[in-house]
Amino acid sequence: MRRGSAVAIDPGKDRIRAVWVRSGGHSLKIERAIEVDGPGDEESIGELVLELSRNGVPISLGLGLNGEMAALRYNLLPPVPDWRLEMILKYELEEIAEKSGEPLSSDFMELSFPDSMTDEMVLLVGLGKESKIAPVVSRVAEAKGRVRLALPLALGAYHCFLACADHNDQETVLIVDVGHRESHILIVREDRLLFARAVTFGGADLDKLISDRVKLSSEEARIRKETLSSGGSVRDQESVEGCMRAWLNQLSQMLRSSVSFCQVQTKLPELTIDRALIAGGSAPAVLSSVVVPEAIGCPVEEFLPSIGGEALPGRASAWVGAIGVAAAQLDEKNRILDVLPEAEKKQREFKERTIFLWLAAAALLLSLLLRFGDVMITGNRVEEAVTVSSHWRQKINGWKAAEAEAKVANDVFRKREARxxxxxxxxxxxxxxxxxxxxxxxxxxxxxxxxxxxxxxxxxxxxxxxxxxxxxxxxxxxxxxxxxxxxxxxxxxxxxxxxxxxxxxxxxxxxxxxxxxxxxxxxxxxxxxxxxxxxx
The missing domain is CATH 3.30.70.60 (Ribosomal protein S6/Translation elongation factor EF1B)
Known part of the structure; x- marks a missing residue:
């Protein structure tokens, strides 16, 4: 993990979380954590960015993306050169965008399975809906901030595990982040991601089951759920417990299916889960019963991030996604899926190149001034100045030749498109x-x-x-x-x-x-x- 600091925002349906973390190289520390009620739209996020700025929090941030803003999918391909791989993914993205009727941004990462017998490349592909992401990026910019990373929240749980959880090289861990309306299921071995999935399923589904069965409002159903999950007793307890069992059985089925998919995809049929970590606002409902541990056949515990600094508001396990998006920005191995809109990526790349070119130009100018100054002082080094000038002229000619070769290579690549x-x-x-x-x-x-x-x-x-x-x-x-x-x-x-x-x-x-x-x-x-x- 790199030294430095990072800010992340987790925009929920009715609650937004923002966290500022600092890394000393081996561990994270919370500098500031803010939780506000809001619909998680661009206006609410913009107001939060202004509030962060007023409190001295850096406003170059990572944005966590829920299932309405981004999706995950897998591609299995034979080993191919990088240029060919990018071309294949480009065509697939264009086809998906055409079917969905809206522009999409994308990024991918290759998953690694050292013990697998497969020769195929397994790619985890992130797809971002630009119509959902771009308004948020624009509103953050209006608030004098900048979105430097747009990461699907399922990957947030993975990076939180890498940065803030104890793990060893011999165990395979199932991570389940159960939110209010959306859950994320991940399988990790050592520090390698084997599987990630986002499903539209969460605590809101349990609230609806209780509400329909006992004829309560959603708020009353939520209160009874939380009371029973914490070990208390409620009216109509038998009916509420029946709803919880049905909900937990459905979650268990999703977890078993995810493990089966992972076994098939990685060609690791003997893959077993050693332990499960449960996070998210609905974690207490899962941890209050033995249904899930019995279904997946391994110990289950709450995912409490091991992190210092300021205390987190509310339940610590509900902050896993936000902390992970912040930690992803400090990952030295760059194991991320950045699905910022292409226009934003190009603008960011242009700024970075501009800064680099200005620094390079300043260094070149300083070098030339020093050399020519030496010529003027000594009076006998004109020939050296000519040599330096010739040296740079040769470099410029070389760059031009490289550009011409690149154009020829591009022509060759285009001819391969048909194949x-x-x-x-x-x-x-x-x-x-x-x-x-x-x-x-x-x-x-x-x-x-x-x-x-x-x-x-x-x-x-x-x-x-x-x-x-x-x-x-x-x-x-x-x-x-x-x-x-x-x-x-x-x-x-x-x-x-x-x-x-x-x-x-x-x-x-x-x-x-x-x-x-x-x-x-x-x-x-x-x-x-x-x-x-x-x-x-």
């Missing part, structure tokens, strides 16, 4: 199926294995995605959930066929195999096909 388009098409269908799974997968359905099948015969190519999983039948809806997933996959553009082979009821669940294809049928031949793991 790249063909390669991209082969992975788009699988990506669309995976994206739909992340959105439409019922909580009671677990996907254990994903395989892609490609069959080529006499110029004809057939593609099929095979899903193997199980559907919980505890509410006698197991087959209905499988049908629901089948119907959702049929709605994916380009899908022609979705076949399901359900198995017999076993251990309270229906196993099934589901095949999704853009073809009516695969070419009839022996399957000398290439199978590769799906995305988790």
């Amino acid at each position: 790249l388009r063909v390669e991209i098409e082969s992975s788009r269908f699988f990506s669309s199926v995976y994206d739909e799974l992340r959105v439409a997968l019922p909580a009671s359905v677990a996907i254990n294995k994903i395989e892609s099948i490609r069959v080529e015969l006499e110029g004809e190519v057939g593609i099929e995605v095979e899903l193997q999983g199980s559907s919980d039948n505890s509410e006698r809806m197991g087959l209905d959930h499988i049908t629901s997933l089948q119907n959702a996959l049929k709605e994916i553009p380009g899908v022609i066929r979705v076949e399901v082979d359900p198995g017999d009821l076993k251990n309270g669940s229906y196993p099934f195999v589901m095949r999704v294809s853009p073809d009516q049928k695969l070419p009839q031949a022996k399957r000398g096909s290439r199978r590769s793991p799906g995305r988790g």
Whole structure:
């Protein structure tokens, strides 16, 4: 971790958190932490930046992004050169932006799995909605501040873990940041991120369950939830406890599915979770029951950041996201996803280059003045001044030649675009199926294995995605959930066929195999096909 200080803002739906941290190189210290009520829009953030400025807090800050402002997705690719990788991701971003109908910004980081048998590159890609981020950046600028980093909040929990939690090289940790409306699920081994996911699920869902069951207002439901989570007793306690069990079972299913996705994606089928850290404003509800520890089979504890300085307002575990966004700005390995709008990135890059050029020009001018001054003083070093001038002239000519070579290389890259388009098409269908799974997968359905099948015969190519999983039948809806997933996959553009082979009821669940294809049928031949793991 670099020495220095950083400021971060976590804009919640009804509460905004801002934190200023300072690093001594090995640990963090809180300089200032502010929590205010507000909708988390650009106006509220702008007012908070003005308040920070009046209190002497630096206003060059990192902005945490919730699920409405940014999203995470994965790409699996064979090893390719950097220029080719950037070209592939550029085309995919353009396609996603075209489908969504709004401009997107992006960044990516390659995940590392030393113990894995896979040769593929696994990329975690961050997508930012410029229509949501740009107004906030502009409002911060109006308040005389500057957004230097826009980071999805799921990555905030990862950086808080690196900077403020005890961990060793032998354990795999599940981190769950359960917020009011959104939760983040991460899997970390040593200091490497294996998996990150954001889901629209949180304490507000539990409040609604209680409100609907006991016929209460949302505020009364929240109070009963918090009272019961802290060990107290409430009216209609049996009904409230039933709501909490249902909510915790749904969360447990998400956690198990996330671990399964991670095992498939990393090709680490023996991956096990050693312990789980629970953070967020809804952490007490999770920690008050044994449902989650029994479901994931490991100890569960609250994620309390180990950090000095000023005390944090409220529950410390609710500050994990904000502290992590601040810590990310001081990460020496730059393990971040910066999804600032492209215009802002270019402006930042221009300023940094301008400063560098001014410093370089000043250094060059000083060097020339010293050399020419020496010539004037000694009276016999004209030849040396000519040599220096010639030396710089050669450097300038070299820069021009390098620029010409770069232009030629760019022309070559453009000619390769046509080939790249063909390669991209082969992975788009699988990506669309995976994206739909992340959105439409019922909580009671677990996907254990994903395989892609490609069959080529006499110029004809057939593609099929095979899903193997199980559907919980505890509410006698197991087959209905499988049908629901089948119907959702049929709605994916380009899908022609979705076949399901359900198995017999076993251990309270229906196993099934589901095949999704853009073809009516695969070419009839022996399957000398290439199978590769799906995305988790």
